[in-house]
Amino acid sequence: MQKYKVSGTCVRGASHIESNLPCQDRVSSSFKNNVITLSLADGAGSCSMSEIGAEISTQFISDYLCLYFDEVFLENPERIKEVLLLKIRQLLIDKSKDLNVSLRELSSTLLFVSVKNGNYLAGHIGDGLIASYVNSKPEVFSLPENGEYSNQTYFTTSKTALDHFRIYKGELGLINGFVLMSDGSYESLFDKNKNSLTMANETFFSWLKDEGNSQEKIEEALHLNLKKLFTKKTTDDCSVNLLLINHVDEVSWYELLLNKVRHIFN
């Protein structure tokens, strides 16, 4: 069985402050039915209500996968992305009608990871990066997908979103954590020259592993550090969402019980 710890935050970037735009990144996490799901979405800069689209997408995916993890996990990746994207698009269409804006105004990227009973299910549209922690060491799990140019990527509302929606599923094995990052945070957490994740990813994970650190304490620290350092390296919003998976050894509990029984009879 697994025990989980999550921490996430979003920080408004300099260009958004200057343009009087809200933070358009969103993070969400949900734990129900023994399923943990965390998600992150980065609203498109030029779209006036993209933070609403990001909010809808992250909330939906977190809640939906906590309810239907088993059913979704059984499907093949093609079917999974069709179903999830259809549901997200319908929510966005409904919202765009309520707000009387075009669907495009609710554009965002989407990254998520969901875990249950030693299995994971993950998805990614657009830029940003998903890293996994394998035996506590960060490894690239899903890379950003940009166009040729720096200010191009794919969104949940893109015509070709289905072609660019990447689904991953499998057994956790030695994976004991994940980090989702927006493209703003990616500038600090991924070294493009070395093509590798930076030390800060390990530091974040050590915070999660320290049992003395509550979720609130880590989120406060993440927020302060992102605001102080990450926003110096980009003018974009920055967000991260972290997950620690503690694999609790079930055999050891069984052995513990057995030892107690032996002790009683001895």
Next chain:
Amino acid sequence: MSNLVIYDQELADNPTARVPICLVLDVSGSMAGGPINELNKGIEAFMTEILEDDIAQDAADISVVTFGTVVEIALKFDNIEKQVVPKFSAGGTTPMGAAVLKSLEILEERKKEYKEAGVDYFQPWLVLMTDGVPTDMQIIPSATKKTNNLINEKKLTLYSIGVGNNADMRQLSQFDLSKPPLKLDGLKFKEFFEWLSQSVSVVSNSTPGDGTLKMDLNDLRGWTTLEL
């Protein structure tokens, strides 16, 4: 105060995404006198404005191709702080087609250099300024075909600017069939380059979803005479 602290050395120091810009400038004999003097002042102001903008100075990657007596790369792509812009002098004819082809060639080479170095980049810009009529008409069709193909594929942003009453606006319009060329108001080179540096700043701040730069017609009023 939380003891959970990240240090700068734990983070990446990635290069800023570049905006490659090639200024293709007419320095033919007809530019002699006031026009070439104002062009020189305008370029100087452009470089100064870029250097004064924290983000644009890291993002802007500038080269200059001139056409007059010869077509030449007057300023190679380099770190803007190391670049010394020569003073241009007017002379010769107007080999505009060859100059445009040369600029496309160096923009393409620059993109290859970015890719090899792992540097992100924005869509390249080509700024064409002329006060006359091309004198290499045999090359113009291949040059206009190339620019339009690149524009249609969203691989190039082109600004065509006519200077003075003798600029062949019809010919200039052939380089970008998606939007009309603009005409400089008198010799307002400085105002044009101020606008251009601000546009570089806007693009270098843009994020996914912003798309390509849309010209704000009100912003153009300071330097163009076109009816808007």
